Amino acid sequence: MSILSYNPKEKRKFKERSSKMKKINIGTLIDLKKSGKKFASLTVYDANFSRIFERNGIKVLLVGDSLGMTVLGFSSTIPVSIESIEYHTRIVRKGAPNSFIISDVPFSSFSSKRKVIEDSIRLMVSGSNMVKLEWKGNWIKSVVHSLNKRSIPVCIHFGLTPQSENVFGNYRVFCREYSESRKLLDESKNFEKFGKMNLLLLECVPKDLAEEVTNSVSIPVIGIGAGNKTDGQMLVMHDMLGLYHSKKTPKFVKNFLLQEKGDVAKAIKSYIMEVEKSIYPSEEHSY
Numbered sequence: 001m002s003i004l005s006y007n008p009k010e011k012r013k014f015k016e017r018s019s020k021m022k023k024i025n026i027g028t029l030i031d032l033k034k035s036g037k038k039f040a041s042l043t044v045y046d047a048n049f050s051r052i053f054e055r056n057g058i059k060v061l062l063v064g065d066s067l068g069m070t071v072l073g074f075s076s077t078i079p080v081s082i083e084s085i086e087y088h089t090r091i092v093r094k095g096a097p098n099s100f101i102i103s104d105v106p107f108s109s110f111s112s113k114r115k116v117i118e119d120s121i122r123l124m125v126s127g128s129n130m131v132k133l134e135w136k137g138n139w140i141k142s143v144v145h146s147l148n149k150r151s152i153p154v155c156i157h158f159g160l161t162p163q164s165e166n167v168f169g170n171y172r173v174f175c176r177e178y179s180e181s182r183k184l185l186d187e188s189k190n191f192e193k194f195g196k197m198n199l200l201l202l203e204c205v206p207k208d209l210a211e212e213v214t215n216s217v218s219i220p221v222i223g224i225g226a227g228n229k230t231d232g233q234m235l236v237m238h239d240m241l242g243l244y245h246s247k248k249t250p251k252f253v254k255n256f257l258l259q260e261k262g263d264v265a266k267a268i269k270s271y272i273m274e275v276e277k278s279i280y281p282s283e284e285h286s287y
């Protein structure tokens with residue numbers, strides 16, 4: 001059974017699209033930034049959805065540690081193991097041979113620099129194109145340097161970094177204060193100096209700050225809850241499809257499956273179209 005198999009015409013197009021797809025790499029994302037074209041990204045955790053997302057035009061897939069909540073039933077990302085991210089990266093790659101896959105380095109990998117490096121290598125071997133590290137202060141810079149030296153590109157996650165929830169308390173918008181926002185801008189510029197192989201991800205920051213960061217660096221910037229001026233957008237797939245029920249839905253979440261009356265392929269296409277035309281996220285989804 002397939003979500004798309006009821007329509008033979010659609011199924012044929014779906015197969016043709018996949019065989020014609022070009023592999024997405026960091027150069028593709030840099031070219032998109034240079035030409036001012038925005039791109040849509042989604043989290044994903046299994047081969048079935050990664051296949052559907054790739055064939056419907058999503059270029060960047062994140063095997064996020066959000067899988068702790070969306071798939072494994074934990075109440076935070078903290079208990080997610082490297083074995084889980086490794087396993088889900090492997091199965092996501094099976095369904096999406098051409099997509100650019102980013103895998104999260106989980107909380108437990110940060111016991112030492114050596115462990116971050118060893119676990120990042122495991123994720124790359126499992127099929128990732130890049131690892132994502134949540135910002136945890138200045139020491140992360142030397143880790144990024146070591147990873148890059150080992151040919152491992154890094155996406156640095158700034159703003160709301162859920163692995164540090166025990167430090168910052170409640171989920172909230174970050175960098176509203178002038179000093180915090182200047183620090184984020186400076187760190188982003190520093191990080192750009194590491195090289196063109198890396199990316200930035202900004203979560204839950206004011207849209208004007210995200211725009212300033214995006215315009216100040218030559219590496220692609222992906223936003224989630226960061227307004228519509230970043231180069232790319234990210235959404236947790238369960239939020240985009242209205243499948244995750246939390247007590248409080250974040251302001252930036254939009255249920256595209258509801259908008260498209262339950263048609264998954266249309267929901268994905270609408271998400272891509274709205275990101276490319278800067279319709280989503282709108283003012284009501286921004287801080």
Ligand code: KIV
Nearest residue numbers: 043064065066224234
């Ligand atoms: O784990 C995840 O899904 C993430 C996104 C929310 C950016 O880090």
